[in-house]
Amino acid sequence: MSTATMNATRPIITPEELLKYWQGHRGLTRRVIEAFPEKDLFEFSIGGMRPFSALALEVGGIATGVDGLAYGRWSTWEELEASQKDVNTKEKLLAYWDSVTEKINKEWPALTEARFNEVENSWGFYEGPVRSILFYFIDNEIHHRGQGYVYLRALGIEPPHFWEH
Amino acid sequence: MSTATMNATRPIITPEELLKYWQGHRGLTRRVIEAFPEKDLFEFSIGGMRPFSALALEVGGIATGVDGLAYGRWSTWEELEASQKDVNTKEKLLAYWDSVTEKINKEWPALTEARFNEVENSWGFYEGPVRSILFYFIDNEIHHRGQGYVYLRALGIEPPHFWEH
Numbered sequence: 001m002s003t004a005t006m007n008a009t010r011p012i013i014t015p016e017e018l019l020k021y022w023q024g025h026r027g028l029t030r031r032v033i034e035a036f037p038e039k040d041l042f043e044f045s046i047g048g049m050r051p052f053s054a055l056a057l058e059v060g061g062i063a064t065g066v067d068g069l070a071y072g073r074w075s076t077w078e079e080l081e082a083s084q085k086d087v088n089t090k091e092k093l094l095a096y097w098d099s100v101t102e103k104i105n106k107e108w109p110a111l112t113e114a115r116f117n118e119v120e121n122s123w124g125f126y127e128g129p130v131r132s133i134l135f136y137f138i139d140n141e142i143h144h145r146g147q148g149y150v151y152l153r154a155l156g157i158e159p160p161h162f163w164e165h
Numbered sequence: 166m167s168t169a170t171m172n173a174t175r176p177i178i179t180p181e182e183l184l185k186y187w188q189g190h191r192g193l194t195r196r197v198i199e200a201f202p203e204k205d206l207f208e209f210s211i212g213g214m215r216p217f218s219a220l221a222l223e224v225g226g227i228a229t230g231v232d233g234l235a236y237g238r239w240s241t242w243e244e245l246e247a248s249q250k251d252v253n254t255k256e257k258l259l260a261y262w263d264s265v266t267e268k269i270n271k272e273w274p275a276l277t278e279a280r281f282n283e284v285e286n287s288w289g290f291y292e293g294p295v296r297s298i299l300f301y302f303i304d305n306e307i308h309h310r311g312q313g314y315v316y317l318r319a320l321g322i323e324p325p326h327f328w329e330h
Contacts, residue, residue: 012178012296046315116178117174131178142307150211
């Protein structure tokens with residue numbers, strides 16, 4: 001190894017750290033799903049917004065885009081909808097969530113530093129480096145989860161602590 | 166330059182890209198502040214939560230922690246409160262927000278790749294690498310901004326598009 005390489009600063013973040021960061025957020029979102037009473041999970045909403053089950057299915061479905069991040073394989077919306085059509089109870093939603101968690105762990109080794117810098121077009125919606133697409137996935141999850149916190153507060157339920165991943 | 170260095174993969178993200186990412190989020194949060202009618206910004210809330218002005222001041226105050234990220238200088242809570250005590254109108258909140266935006270741009274050059282890997286204790290609340298502290302700042306902003314979206318919807322106001330940074 002050359003001296004230059006040996007002395008190189010380690011990068012800001014590694015693929016392994018990004019996986020831990022994402023899965024930490026996903027674990028917290030799972031606890032928010034769990035915090036909802038079954039009926040409210042599928043029915044309660046504020047200001048004409050979707051119930052939290054629909055927000056969680058959006059976030060969970062987007063996370064299956066790990067196939068796109070890793071291999072450039074983007075499902076169609078029809079395929080995504082078909083994969084979620086029977087998810088109509090809290091138990092099934094949590095099982096769906098867990099299946100995506102396992103899928104992410106399984107595909108992650110394909111996400112090398114080099115891969116994060118390649119350009120993909122995510123579902124024809126946004127074209128950019130894989131890094132930016134992943135950050136969008138995570139940002140979108142935090143955004144909708146924050147909305148779930150308001151739903152829970154409006155229902156008189158204490159949400160899980162935000163900083164406990 | 167050695168061959169090893171020349172062929173090295175570029176990192177997942179650079180300090181410049183992280184600045185753009187953070188300031189992109191801050192620009193969107195600014196537009197959410199703008200979207201609130203003055204009175205609702207300071208008074209409207211759901212489920213016993215704080216009004217959006219208080220959430221925005223928390224997020225804006227935390228962002229002044231760029232001094233901690235860059236130099237390890239963490240203000241006291243008393244100093245932070247004192248710096249915000251006159252921010253009692255929408256105009257003043259936006260001006261405060263903009264002053265923090267400038268401060269971040271000014272201090273950013275101190276945030277090298279190496280600095281992101283150094284350990285800091287942010288206000289005695291969390292100890293970890295500067296990278297993780299910054300991600301917490303951004304996550305907390307997205308979380309509270311998502312809550313602002315629910316407030317706006319409940320008020321019958323269309324929020325700015327989430328994906329437009």
